[in-house]
Amino acid sequence: MIDISVEALPNIKKERGAMLKKLGISTVYDLLNHFPKRYEDRSRKKTLIECFDGEKALVKATVKSKSYRQVRKNLDMVKLSVYDETGKMEVTYFNQKYMYQSIREGGEYLFFGKVQRDFGKLQMVNPVTEAEQKNTGGITPVYALTKGLSQNVFSSFVKSAILAIDLQTKETLPEYIKRKYQLCDILFAYKNIHFPSNEQALKLARERFAFEELLFFELGLLSKKSNNSLNKGIPFTDYKIVEKLEDYLPFKLTNAQKRTVREIAKDINSGKQLNRLVQGDVGSGKTMVALCALLIAANSGYQGAMMAPTEILAHQHYDELCKYLEHFGFRVGLLTGSTPKKEKALILKELKEGSINILVGTHAIIEADVEFKNLAMCITDEQHRFGVNQRGKLFEKGKNPHFLVMSATPIPRTLALIMYSDLDVSIIDELPPGRKAVKTLYANEKDRLKIDEFLKERLLNDDQIYIVCPLVEETENTDDSLKNAVEYSKVIEKKFPGYKVAFLHGKMKNSEKDEIMMRFKAGEIKILVSTTVIEVGVNVPNATVMMVENAERFGLSQLHQLRGRVGRGEKQAYNILLSDNPSKATMERLKVMVKTNDGFKISEKDLELRGPGDFFGTAQSGFIDMKIANFLTDVKTLNTVMEEAKDILSKDPRLEREENQLLKENVRKIFG
Incomplete structure (x- = not known):
């Protein structure tokens, strides 16, 4: 039943089925596993005086008056004046x-929505509204949806799915695991992850799904590492080329970079296949380590490949590699989706013949027509870390090539060893000397005029500026939020006439984003307004200001990544964090950013401030796109699962025992 099409459910017709497909939902299983991205607690009422600006709150109030007005074609407005004993x-x-018809003057209603305070006046726009006796629903799920699907309609689909599977749900965890860790059964978990009867039931459901997701994940990774250790690697002969590179470089490698290169060389010398993660803070010099690995491969008579997630990063890596590798007589090729046909044909020919030593590119390098003569070193960005198919396709281009994964997400070492348990881990925990630390400032709306003056000074200094203004909600309808962001970019244009302003948002095609970033990098665009996180790794030395509106909407690690986009040249760089959220938690988090530039310290503080299990009312946001588990907040579960996975595989390495068949089946679903 769980594997049937969603369109077999009574309330899902073909048109709705097409909408669900946009969310990756084709089967009842997919529907049930599209978990809420957060929950709103609509059971705790507040008085109006207790509400603060920017929070979502449930209030009970009496309607004093109502009015209706047609503002213009396709826009009408209903206004209520409401009150309680406090305001x-x-x-x-x-x-x-x-x-207007359904609300009566003098009636008591429950209003749930975002509270805004303008000039001391409280406002709510389009709140969920119900008569007081009905109750607005206690703990209510909020899903990430697509345009045309409302929260209520989607919830009705999930209810149908739960009714359909009620008596015939297949368990995914063995009985002995459930007993050992006191985990609830799967039907209870599905019911209460979507429609929690109370906080405790939600906690139990979430614990069960987080445990199983992490267990399948760790079993897969540990099995993979075990298989990798049996693979013989391609031997390289000459490592002295790295010393020659060091003599040629206009700067010295840091001790951390040298140590990482030694660890890579040691793996290869041992005769085994290299499978290593290189993790480093923003600006720690990971690209130079990748360059050393590619140089060693090329100098030993083999080819190397470096895959980047976007065209602009591929171009950046290509320029960097050419600068140094061509000095040693090695040729570097660049292949992306926009490479002209004639040029591509020549690259493919030379790659197959072996006259191109290193190929840099996007996913274009894993297409079927790309053939290497003797690929022996593959390097991927962390964004391809869990694109198992993409990584596999690159791997298949060679005969057991060495593999290096680069990660720009600084996380505590103990956590890295668990998250990347199929790989050996190297950490570059040192920044190159002489870099000016980015100055981070916290500000609020009262400081707006001062900030505008400061930005004008930077522009007069011929600097470039990033401004990030996140969308309010990534739910079923981001159109209003996007309009607000577009309006914001127009305001910026008016504030700074004579300076080219560009606007970047998540709904753009990758090619459009790349083109804007290229123009920004070239200096044609002076101010870049973006609703999305600026591409990790993009190097624009002339960008000296990163201003983040509504900084409270980002996690510490995201804010640190954003800060890393500036301070890449010789000029002093600045990070301005704007927030009008006065909550203690927000202030504490933003103070961390002001006090330190150390990504590893920030990640540890992030973990401490969020705390295990701090998920209520917060979107799930781990380093890796998991449905429910979060590597930051589920550390305790992650440690438990790691030990359990090791124990299971020590007794049953191939998961062949009868009691482990469910585990084998589910691990195979993820890892193939």
């Missing part, structure tokens, strides 16, 4: 004319 609030509904 007054204005409620506005756009394009919901029926609210």
Whole structure:
């Protein structure tokens, strides 16, 4: 039943099925495993005086008056004036004319929504509204959806799915695991992850799904590492070329870079296949380590490949490699989706013949027509870390090539060893000397005029500026948020006339994003306004300011990654964190950013501040795209699971025992 099409459910017709497909939902299983991205607690009421700006709150209030107005074609507005014993609030509904008929003056209602305080006046826009006796639903799930699907409609689909599987749900965990760790059964978990009866039930459901997700993940990685250790690697002959590179470089490698290169060489010398993660903070020089590995391969008569997630990063890596490798007589090729046909044909010919020693590119390098003569060193960005198929396709281009994965996400070493348990881990924990630390400042709306003056000074100094303004909600309808962001970029244009402003958002095609980033890098665009996290690794030395609006919406690690986009040249760089959220938690987090530039310290503080199990009301956001588990907040579970996975595989390396067949089946689903 769980593997049947969603369109077999009574309330899902073909049109709705097509919408669900956009979310990657084709079967009942997919639907049940599209977990809420967060929860809203609609059971705890607040008085109006207790509400603060920017929070989501449930209030009970009496309607004093109501009005209706047609603002323009396709836009009407209903306004309510409501009050309780502590104060007054204005409620506005756009394009919901029926609210005027259904709300009565003098009636008591529950309003749930985001509270805004403008000039001391409380407001809510389009809140969930119900008569007081109905109750707004306690703990309510909020899903990431696509346009045309509302939260209520999607919830009704999930209810149908749960009813359909009620008596015939297949367990995914062996009985002995459930007993040992006191995990709830799968039906209870599905019911309470989507429709929690209370906080405790939600906690139990989430614990069960997080445990199984992490267990399947660790079993897969540890099995993979065991298989990798049996693979013989391609031997390289000459490592002295790295010393020659060091003599040629206009700077010295740091001790951490040298140590990492030695660890890579040691793996290869041992006769085994290299499978290593190189992890380093922003600007720690990971690309130079990759260059050393590729140089060793080329100098031993083999080819290397470096795969980047975007064209702009591929171009950047290509320029960097050419600068140094061509000095030693090695040729570097560049292959991306926009490489012209004639040029591509020549690259493919030379690659097959072996006259191109190193190929840099995007996913274009794993296409079927790309053939290497003797590929022996593969390097991928962390964004391809769990694109198992992509990584596999690159691997198949050679005969047991060495593999290096580069990660720009600084996380505590103990956590890295668990998260990347199929790889050996090298950590570059030292920055090149002489870099000016980025100065980080916290500000709020009162400081706006001072900030504008500061930005003008930077522009007059011929500097470039990043401004990040995140969308409010990534739910079923981001159109309003996107309009707000577009309006914001127009405001920036008016504030800074004469300076080219460009706008970047998540709905753009990759080619459009790449083109804008190229123009920004070339200096044509002076101010880049973005709703998305600026591409990790993009090097624009002339960008000296990173301003983040609504900084409280980002995690510490994300803020640190954003800060890493500036300070890549000789000029002093600045990171301005804007937030009008006065909560203690927000202030504490932003103070961490002001105090330190150390990514590893920031990741540890992030872990400490969030705390294990701090998921209520927060979107799931781990380093790796997991459905429910979070490597930052589920550390305790992760450690438990790691030990359990090791124990299981020590007794049953191939998961052949009867009691482990469910585990084998589910690990295979993920890792193939």
